[in-house]
Amino acid sequence: MSDTVSVLFTVEAEASPGLLPRLLQPFAKRDLTPDHVVSQRHRDRLRVELGMEYMPAEMVHLVAGNLGQVVGVYRVTEIRETGLRAAA
Structure with missing residues (x-):
């Protein structure tokens, strides 16, 4: 059994149709389902948590990297039990 961590990704991106499903893709292609997704629009930007x-620890950096590559994403931040790290 692999190590798991509790993780929260915060994504800041331009608000555009289709952004939310693109943000779920890095999870889906690894057979992962987020426990929660929260989205809030502020003018022309979207903040998504x-x-x-219980995320496999070896998947965290992969998902963070993929989130940072989504078109329209300005910044991805990940918060784990152990601390805070900017991913993009």
Whole structure:
């Protein structure tokens, strides 16, 4: 059994149709389902939080990197039990 961590990704991006499904793709292609997804629009920007209570530790940097590559994403931040790290 692999180590798991609790992680919260916060994504800041331009508000555009189709952004939310593109943000879920890095999870889906690894057979992961976020425990919660919260989205809030502020004018032309969108702030999205995607969290998992028990995410395989080896997947965190992969998902963070993929989120940062989504078209329209300005910044991805990940918060783990152990601290804060900017991913993009």
